[in-house]
Amino acid sequence: MDARPSEQKTPFNLVRLRPVWYTISIVAIVAGIVGLATRGLNLGTDFTGGAEIQYQTTQPLPDSDADRANLVDDITTHLGLGTGAVKAIVVSDDPLIRELLVRYPVETQGELEQRQMEIEQQLEAQFGDRLGDVDPTKDATFIGPVIGSELRTQAILCLVIGLSAILIFIWQRYNIKMAATGIAALAHDVLILVGAMALGGWEINAPFVAAVLTVVGFSINDSVIIFDRIRENMQSRTAQRQSFGDVVNVALWETMPRSINTTMTVIVVLLALLLLGGSTLHEFTIALLIGMACGAYSSIFTASQLIVSWDQWEKSRQTGRTAASVSGRPSKSAKRQRQTELERARTAAEEVAQSQPATATADGPSASEAPGGGSTK
Numbered sequence: 001m002d003a004r005p006s007e008q009k010t011p012f013n014l015v016r017l018r019p020v021w022y023t024i025s026i027v028a029i030v031a032g033i034v035g036l037a038t039r040g041l042n043l044g045t046d047f048t049g050g051a052e053i054q055y056q057t058t059q060p061l062p063d064s065d066a067d068r069a070n071l072v073d074d075i076t077t078h079l080g081l082g083t084g085a086v087k088a089i090v091v092s093d094d095p096l097i098r099e100l101l102v103r104y105p106v107e108t109q110g111e112l113e114q115r116q117m118e119i120e121q122q123l124e125a126q127f128g129d130r131l132g133d134v135d136p137t138k139d140a141t142f143i144g145p146v147i148g149s150e151l152r153t154q155a156i157l158c159l160v161i162g163l164s165a166i167l168i169f170i171w172q173r174y175n176i177k178m179a180a181t182g183i184a185a186l187a188h189d190v191l192i193l194v195g196a197m198a199l200g201g202w203e204i205n206a207p208f209v210a211a212v213l214t215v216v217g218f219s220i221n222d223s224v225i226i227f228d229r230i231r232e233n234m235q236s237r238t239a240q241r242q243s244f245g246d247v248v249n250v251a252l253w254e255t256m257p258r259s260i261n262t263t264m265t266v267i268v269v270l271l272a273l274l275l276l277g278g279s280t281l282h283e284f285t286i287a288l289l290i291g292m293a294c295g296a297y298s299s300i301f302t303a304s305q306l307i308v309s310w311d312q313w314e315k316s317r318q319t320g321r322t323a324a325s326v327s328g329r330p331s332k333s334a335k336r337q338r339q340t341e342l343e344r345a346r347t348a349a350e351e352v353a354q355s356q357p358a359t360a361t362a363d364g365p366s367a368s369e370a371p372g373g374g375s376t377k
Contacts, residue, residue: 010253014300015245015308021301025188028294032195039198044205047152050105051112055123057100058132071130075100078126079119099137155209159190162213166220170227177310178227178303182220185303189219189294196290197283207284215291222262222299226255230304244311248304256300263296 045052062068076086079102086102102119106112116136123134163183171179190212197204229251234244267289274285 013249014252015249018305028192032192035195035199041204044203045103046206052103054137055100055134056137177307181303181306182223185298188298188302192294193291202283208287211287215295219295223303229255245308248308266292
């Protein structure tokens with residue numbers, strides 16, 4: 001028995017609302033680009049180089065998030081460090097076990113030790129009444145500028161290699177349309193994710209690269225499942241009598257429960273990690289939350305919709321060529337060839353016209369132009 005995917009009833013046609021989905025994506029991408037242009041990325045020491053160290057205080061840090069944020073802002077401003085350089089870390093539920101994480105730029109080990117002592121003295125002198133005694137809990141983590149630059153280059157290289165491998169895989173398994181639209185959806189996800197991190201001022205570090213690669217894998221997996229269902233539906237007899245847009249719409253609704261269930265399961269786990277995982281996993285969890293939501297959206301409302309738009313564009317071009325052939329209108333290439341032939345004919349006529357007077361002078365007057373106006377007999 002033949003499957004009849006195109007005869008299934010769907011709540012509404014997702015494909016016909018393509019302009020709405022495209023508008024939402026464009027607005028999100030533009031907002032991210034504006035955030036990148038105005039605020040930039042808050043790169044951590046993993047990429048910029050420098051040092052980070054945790055200081056434990058004898059007095060507990062404020063209990064509320066707002067009070068801790070105000071304290072962190074005051075310390076950041078006093079030390080003259082950038083956004084995100086100072087963080088309050090809640091190590092456990094015990095209010096006495098709370099620490100400050102301070103990041104600062106240094107280039108040598110000697111500068112690291114000197115800067116570490118200076119920060120400790122400034123914290124005790126300016127914030128002793130709020131922090132008490134300040135002692136480092138462990139040795140500072142030092143990342144040289146060369147290593148930071150290498151990490152940044154390797155992170156970009158990993159992303160490019162991953163996208164290239166995905167492009168080749170989908171191209172070989174399906175076709176160039178699905179490969180190109182799948183990569184476009186991944187670029188959509190990465191742009192929105194990076195833009196959101198810039199707007200939020202969250203730190204970009206090595207775990208963020210892992211989050212991006214995780215989002216890329218999640219998103220393309222969802223897209224491949226939809227692509228596979230589209231291909232299956234196209235092989236049915238009923239689909240051959242339906243438009244490609246209707247077949248894609250049915251495929252989207254068939255895979256919708258799976259996409260929603262998978263995405264919500266991951267998001268619930270990430271929300272629990274965000275609330276209970278502590279501040280050290282804050283940026284990583286936020287990046288995964290934003291990326292997973294974007295990946296689920298792009299698989300349904302970007303990649304598959306772009307395939308339909310591409311298919312309709314090709315059919316409109318083919319229809320235009322067929323109409324031109326039926327109506328007798330020459331194509332652009334035929335017009336160019338005809339124009340070239342006319343120019344050649346015009347050039348040949350001019351050459352013949354220029355040679356006519358010279359021939360008449362050499363042969364003398366013709367018989368019809370004899371003196372007296374008469375003809376010879």
